[in-house]
Amino acid sequence: MSDTIRRPDTDGPTAPVVDLDKERAVRLAPLPDLPADPAGELPLVPDWTRTAGGRTAARRRAARRAKRAGRRWISRQRTDRGHAAQIGRGMRRTHEWVVGFHGVHVQAAAHQAHTATQDARAAARRARYTFMPGQREKARQAADLAQTQAMAAVQAHEQARKKVRRGRIGRGAVAYGTPLLVDTVALVEFGGVGLAGGVFATLSVAAWIGRKPLTAETWDPERRSLGDGDRLDEPMLNRAFLDAKILTQGQELTLRSPVAMDGTDAYVARIQLPGAVTVDKVRAREVELAAALGIDRAQLDLRQAGGEGDLILWASMRDPFARTVRSPLLDRREPLNTWRDGIPLAFDKRGQIVTVTISDYSLLFGGATRSGKGMGVANVLAGALLDPRVNVRLFDGKGTGEYVPYAPVLATFVRRNPARLRDFLRVMVGEMNRRTEILVELGLSKLSEDLIDKVGGIELVVVDELATYTAPEGPSKEYAEEIVEYLAQLAAVGAAVGIVLVLATQYPEVAIVPSRLRGNCSGRMAMRTENADASNTILGKGMAGNGFDSSKIANSKGTRGRGWLTTPDTGMIAARSLFIDESSGENRTVIAIGTELRRAAGTLPGHGTDPVEDALLRYTGASSVAGGRNGNGGIVRGTVLDHLVTAAGNRGSLTSSEAFTVLARVSPDRYARTEGESDAAWASRAGKALKAQLAALGVDLDTSKVTGPDGGRANGYTLAALQQAAEDARNARV
Numbered sequence: 001m002s003d004t005i006r007r008p009d010t011d012g013p014t015a016p017v018v019d020l021d022k023e024r025a026v027r028l029a030p031l032p033d034l035p036a037d038p039a040g041e042l043p044l045v046p047d048w049t050r051t052a053g054g055r056t057a058a059r060r061r062a063a064r065r066a067k068r069a070g071r072r073w074i075s076r077q078r079t080d081r082g083h084a085a086q087i088g089r090g091m092r093r094t095h096e097w098v099v100g101f102h103g104v105h106v107q108a109a110a111h112q113a114h115t116a117t118q119d120a121r122a123a124a125r126r127a128r129y130t131f132m133p134g135q136r137e138k139a140r141q142a143a144d145l146a147q148t149q150a151m152a153a154v155q156a157h158e159q160a161r162k163k164v165r166r167g168r169i170g171r172g173a174v175a176y177g178t179p180l181l182v183d184t185v186a187l188v189e190f191g192g193v194g195l196a197g198g199v200f201a202t203l204s205v206a207a208w209i210g211r212k213p214l215t216a217e218t219w220d221p222e223r224r225s226l227g228d229g230d231r232l233d234e235p236m237l238n239r240a241f242l243d244a245k246i247l248t249q250g251q252e253l254t255l256r257s258p259v260a261m262d263g264t265d266a267y268v269a270r271i272q273l274p275g276a277v278t279v280d281k282v283r284a285r286e287v288e289l290a291a292a293l294g295i296d297r298a299q300l301d302l303r304q305a306g307g308e309g310d311l312i313l314w315a316s317m318r319d320p321f322a323r324t325v326r327s328p329l330l331d332r333r334e335p336l337n338t339w340r341d342g343i344p345l346a347f348d349k350r351g352q353i354v355t356v357t358i359s360d361y362s363l364l365f366g367g368a369t370r371s372g373k374g375m376g377v378a379n380v381l382a383g384a385l386l387d388p389r390v391n392v393r394l395f396d397g398k399g400t401g402e403y404v405p406y407a408p409v410l411a412t413f414v415r416r417n418p419a420r421l422r423d424f425l426r427v428m429v430g431e432m433n434r435r436t437e438i439l440v441e442l443g444l445s446k447l448s449e450d451l452i453d454k455v456g457g458i459e460l461v462v463v464d465e466l467a468t469y470t471a472p473e474g475p476s477k478e479y480a481e482e483i484v485e486y487l488a489q490l491a492a493v494g495a496a497v498g499i500v501l502v503l504a505t506q507y508p509e510v511a512i513v514p515s516r517l518r519g520n521c522s523g524r525m526a527m528r529t530e531n532a533d534a535s536n537t538i539l540g541k542g543m544a545g546n547g548f549d550s551s552k553i554a555n556s557k558g559t560r561g562r563g564w565l566t567t568p569d570t571g572m573i574a575a576r577s578l579f580i581d582e583s584s585g586e587n588r589t590v591i592a593i594g595t596e597l598r599r600a601a602g603t604l605p606g607h608g609t610d611p612v613e614d615a616l617l618r619y620t621g622a623s624s625v626a627g628g629r630n631g632n633g634g635i636v637r638g639t640v641l642d643h644l645v646t647a648a649g650n651r652g653s654l655t656s657s658e659a660f661t662v663l664a665r666v667s668p669d670r671y672a673r674t675e676g677e678s679d680a681a682w683a684s685r686a687g688k689a690l691k692a693q694l695a696a697l698g699v700d701l702d703t704s705k706v707t708g709p710d711g712g713r714a715n716g717y718t719l720a721a722l723q724q725a726a727e728d729a730r731n732a733r734v
Helices: 020-027 052-077 083-099 103-128 133-209 234-243 279-284 286-293 373-385 404-409 418-442 449-455 477-497 532-539 586-601 611-620 640-648 656-666 679-697 719-733
Strands: 266-272 300-304 310-316 343-347 353-356 363-366 390-396 412-415 458-464 499-505 523-526 562-567 571-577 653-655 704-707 713-718
Touching (some): 103 133, 234 286, 279 310, 363 532, 373 571, 412 418, 418 477, 418 499, 477 499, 523 532, 640 653, 640 679, 653 656, 653 719, 656 679, 713 719
Parallel strands (some): 363 499, 390 412
Antiparallel strands (some): 343 571, 523 562
16 A cells, blocks of 8 residues: 545636655654763663672662661660650650640639638538527628638539540540550560560650750751761752852852762762852852851862852762872883873872973972972973983982982983082083074074974973072072073073973972072972961962962871872872872882883983083083983082193193193183284183193193194193092092
């Protein structure tokens, strides 16, 4: 049969034809897909039902709630809300109902009867002793009336007593007879088990009757708290926002999706705030909101999802920073792109890894001793070592052996040497200017990734314990001002040309970290500090007053690495450093991998040209590549003799003219030939300058006839004489 319906032929015009197949095709055209529900398929098919782990977590949550409910029940029994107290109140109220308030009528009738009886007796006595003929009859009539009234009052009292007695008997039969009858029947029919059931039912009724206290109270048995393990729901949210004074009476939250589980111990809800309430207002009351939910501030995370009133609330039932998270770099074997992908540094409240890029801002770590700032620096080092394009230059102000294992992969490594840091920073400022000129020629204001190799790689300058070098009244005070100035210049401009600073200090004071230096470090992390002023020194003025106060972090091993982190990528967030276990050698694993990656890329320190260290060698006569000669960062500034020893190494000797030429490159102010100066005058002046320097070093340098580059003989110095004088100079300084 066809699905085409035709009207029967008529004499009129041809009837229209309707094709049902075409109509059905039109009707069944596919509809556009709906946007994804932010809550998934909740509440019909919760996500936790789809995996064994989710179901196991749900069972654990149910067991935990049951255990907490049991503890609350036991604690409740010791109060006037306990079932024993409720049963006592129920029995008291039942007895008061049985007795009733009608006894007052009996008392009133008894009082009236007693009064009337006394009046009747007094009237009868007067009538008996009245002898006047006219008064006697009147007294007798008054006595009869008083007697009648007394009898009526006594009868009314008896009737009132009977009525109250009947009411009490009836109410007592209901209140006491019913449970007695039920218990008796249960005992007869079911024995002891039945009696126990009957008694339980009786006590349950008594507890229900006494469920309310005898006096008014403010305790709410229906109050729920996330801190007690109760499930987060809309009523709890509305009450918490109201208690935190974010909402006013009459305002309510609107959930844009159901409250959903995030993991096993946290909830997430997307909320539309009412009226003119904004996300910023909620954040300003974060501490109060956390208290209203019964949790700590660290367990609450507030983020803006879209508009000013669109809030995503995340709340955890446990402290998210009570655990440690291992750095993902420990399992990495391939190079890391620190410019584009960043370095894993910490984790936030939700357990998400926070990365910092070393492409456009410097970093500042601050905190008290044993607060975990060293772990923050260790994470930055681990990431930098896995990027062969990064030249890591580390100045250890503490002078311990903490960074000695890193020496083979450090382009520069120096321990507790403020003069060396001053010289290095002077060279690095020159390097910054060189890179700036390259960008100027290209018409650029900022380095891009494709130009990293052209400028010579990324320079990462780490200064751990800034106070060693910048304290104005410390042991390095003669260098402090110059060091701070160079650091401020590099922090202000260096990041734009690929020179990034990583500074750390356990003395976060304005004198140690001047504002012009801190202000140019856009990435800052404040671990536990001694006071709010120290916290503000790291995070910025007034941040402690805004609720970002690292001095409130508890002083315990479990809080090491916790702090407030702010970067251009994250804003101000609470975070904890990722964990690298140095005691088990995890840092050495990263060092070994970094060494191989750099060897393969040809950037391992000492295996290629390094303009920064080359300039330092020319300027100071000593190299700090990979920690210097001994690899431990103990760099001693070279003397004029070290430069001459290096120059004489090829031929085994050096003429006086060659020596003066070498020294003119090292110290042009002292040895360079002036305009119009003759050879003889220059040689005389340079010879006197060298003699004065040698005298200051406390050594003698004998001259002798040596072979010059042209084969002729001239006055000069043998390599052996130069080496002996250099050794004598080092011994004299020691």
